[in-house]
């Protein structure tokens with residue numbers, strides 16, 4: 001049985017641990033500032049995302065106070081990266097990279113296609129707002145990729161899926177049937193689509209190309225696995 005003294009000291013230890021936990025969390029959850037963003041390299045930004053995804057898949061996500069982060073970022077934002085991802089409900093960038101308010105620019109569009117508007121958004125996020133990394137994030141079992149493979153047609157979706165066609169065509173020598181029923185083919189087209197998106201960002205924009213040449217920016221493709229939550233960077 002615990003004595004009064006033990007109980008007292010146990011509470012004191014618990015309280016000091018709680019204080020320590022809160023201080024640790026406050027540090028881990030501190031929003032990026034202009035100064036912290038400025039000293040971040042593109043490689044640092046990539047490592048932060050890799051570490052965040054590792055925390056996500058290992059059920060070790062940070063418990064940040066989001067309202068504190070809202071207050072801390074009210075005067076300005078200094079994100080480390082922009083993620084160009086699919087609208088798929090299973091692939092929210094902030095969650096799969098264990099990031100919070102003010103950490104990431106997030107551009108989401110079916111099939112994570114890179115059109116002129118996405119290029120412009122990326123130019124804003126990097127050149128004007130200081131992000132050091134662009135990730136084109138494809139994912140397994142992507143409905144848009146499947147639709148492009150099968151030639152699905154529906155309203156404005158038709159012209160969107162046409163933007164994935166170059167990736168389908170680039171995989172024309174892949175083995176097996178070229179339909180959405182062939183999981184390996186769907187995955188190969190999704191990987192190719194993410195790689196082509198990264199390539200388009202590098203090559204179609206002088207703004208982004210200039211930042212890459214000056215080593216102030218990295219542009220990478222990655223694939224999220226909807227069965228595991230793990231992100232593999234395609235370098």
Ligand SMILES: [Zn+2]
Nearest residue numbers: 086088142143
């Ligand atoms: Zn998708």
